[in-house]
Amino acid sequence: MCLRELLRIGEDVRLVVTHRDDPGETIWFGSVKRLAGSRKIPVVFSEETGWKTIEERVRALRPELVLSVYYRRVIPEGIMRLATLGAVNLHGSLLPRYRGRAPVNWAIIGGEKVSGFTFHFMEKKPDTGDIILQTRVSIGPNDRALDVYWKMARKMPRALARLIRMFRTGNVPRAGQDHDRATCFGRRTAEDGKIDWDRPAREIKDLVRAVTRPWPGAFTDFRGKRLFIWKADYRKTKRRPGERPGTLRSFSAKDGACVVCKEGILCCRELQVEGGPSLSGRAFARKYGLKQGDQVT
Numbered sequence: 001m002c003l004r005e006l007l008r009i010g011e012d013v014r015l016v017v018t019h020r021d022d023p024g025e026t027i028w029f030g031s032v033k034r035l036a037g038s039r040k041i042p043v044v045f046s047e048e049t050g051w052k053t054i055e056e057r058v059r060a061l062r063p064e065l066v067l068s069v070y071y072r073r074v075i076p077e078g079i080m081r082l083a084t085l086g087a088v089n090l091h092g093s094l095l096p097r098y099r100g101r102a103p104v105n106w107a108i109i110g111g112e113k114v115s116g117f118t119f120h121f122m123e124k125k126p127d128t129g130d131i132i133l134q135t136r137v138s139i140g141p142n143d144r145a146l147d148v149y150w151k152m153a154r155k156m157p158r159a160l161a162r163l164i165r166m167f168r169t170g171n172v173p174r175a176g177q178d179h180d181r182a183t184c185f186g187r188r189t190a191e192d193g194k195i196d197w198d199r200p201a202r203e204i205k206d207l208v209r210a211v212t213r214p215w216p217g218a219f220t221d222f223r224g225k226r227l228f229i230w231k232a233d234y235r236k237t238k239r240r241p242g243e244r245p246g247t248l249r250s251f252s253a254k255d256g257a258c259v260v261c262k263e264g265i266l267c268c269r270e271l272q273v274e275g276g277p278s279l280s281g282r283a284f285a286r287k288y289g290l291k292q293g294d295q296v297t
Contacts, residue, residue, distance in 0.1 A: 201234035201264030256281020
């Protein structure tokens with residue numbers, strides 16, 4: 001989307017550095033390689049070309065600006081310094097909070113109600129450079145990570161055009177980050193989606209919506225297989241005597257399969273046993289012969 005906007009406003013994009021698509025990854029975004037190729041813009045892959053060769057190519061181009069947009073690797077300092085106007089990164093959070101990988105997913109897991117994205121100058125240490133501009137977006141109580149990404153995507157082109165105007169006019173603000181307020185998070189893996197039923201139901205709901213499709217999903221163990229929960233809500237209620245976290249309390253057409261948590265119950269409205277079909281909570285309970293008091297883990 002950002003490359004498309006740069007081309008729309010007439011910027012001279014000389015080179016695109018990207019990564020090969022991972023065949024094991026669910027691709028939900030447009031292909032930068034395909035768009036660049038359609039405009040006859042050279043494309044290189046850092047894992048194949050190597051940074052030394054890329055740096056030589058960039059030096060020959062004499063770039064004004066190096067722009068990194070959701071690139072998954074750390075760009076060497078040598079390449080950053082080649083841009084006469086600076087090297088800028090687009091990060092998917094309101095820095096200095098949620099530095100690192102998967103910031104939108106982590107923000108939802110953290111129960112945030114507001115997120116956004118930041119254009120900032122790149123430094124050797126990722127996500128620490130001076131802030132140029134930020135754009136806020138809301139996170140609704142039922143927003144999935146993909147919903148928040150699309151909210152950001154709709155605002156990115158205008159913010160990017162504004163950024164370019166700043167550089168063209170020489171009026172580029174710089175605000176240092178308050179490093180004492182920084183929070184940092186690492187890359188998430190599929191295993192991080194495992195549900196701990198000994199957590200409040202609200203937190204588990206946040207995990208579900210943070211890693212639901214197209215991400216690998218939140219899961220629990222069920223009869224020797226993984227049970228994915230793709231959609232859920234929660235209710236505030238106390239545990240009954242003898243109820244352990246992970247106990248099926250009830251199931252209905254309205255609430256789905258309701259599972260007891262440390263605090264409250266998780267209303268599982270779309271579930272899928274590994275290798276099986278996605279089902280509503282009520283259909284899931286019926287298919288697998290579940291009854292009140294059964295354990296889902």
